[in-house]
Amino acid sequence: MDYVRIGEKLVSLEKIFETVKLITKMRSDGLSQQEVATKLKLDRTFISRLENIGSIRRGGRIGFISFPVANKDELHAMADRNGIEQRLILSNQERWQLVEQKSGMEFFNQMMSVIEGFRQCDTVLVFCSSKWNNLAGVLLDNQVLTREIAPTPVTGDIYVDPQEVEKVLVNIV
CATH class of the missing domain: 1.10.10 (Arc Repressor Mutant, subunit A)
Known part of the structure; x- marks a missing residue:
């Protein structure tokens, strides 16, 4: 002691x-x-x-979704600095492992849990391809702000600039 x-x-x-x-x-x-x-x-x-x-910041809960990304660690650090509580940040390999290593029902249940977590947020930032950005807007019943990181289909990891994410955050915090 x-x-x-x-x-x-x-x-x-x-x-x-x-x-x-x-x-x-x-x-x-x-x-x-x-x-x-x-x-x-x-x-x-x-x-x-x-x-x-x-206190890190005031305001509602913020979520962040971005995949497939080349710089996960940078994005997690940015999320930590900005008090982003809910996040899904995946590389292309992790994204495919999520699908391939589970049965259909396991994957469905896990995705429903992920969606429910993001529905608890007031605002969700989605930095993905246009397909996934649109899907997030449909599945989530909160404010969804999107940025397209690459055209669909995305076949590899994309660098997402943490400063670009922070520029969006400044407007909502």
Whole structure:
């Protein structure tokens, strides 16, 4: 256990970390700042300031779909930086493995689960071929913003510029 001496006090860092985790869990479960503060015997303003310290962005949930891409790691890093919670970023090989390594029913169930995840988002960015961009617009009942990365059919991985994605994000955040 890590302890830090601050003046006359001996402070447990573990206790601080566990309390912060509990606060964020309670807030993400839907409790108000005041309810959390009351339950944990804290000031509501402390809860608010704690949330502000860790805030990445304001606004609704954003999803990002892009395939087949050559630069998955770059796109995941961009998504992390921008607080994109739901994502499906695949190379061409991964895209085909998704189909070939499952039975029809397994694939269908997995795709329904993926679609449901993206339907929980307020806005979904789709950087795919025109065919997949159009399909996403039909399957998702939220705001869908698309960019065509290559004409259909796409037969190999395409480089998707993370800065282009961020340019679209600026307009919705």
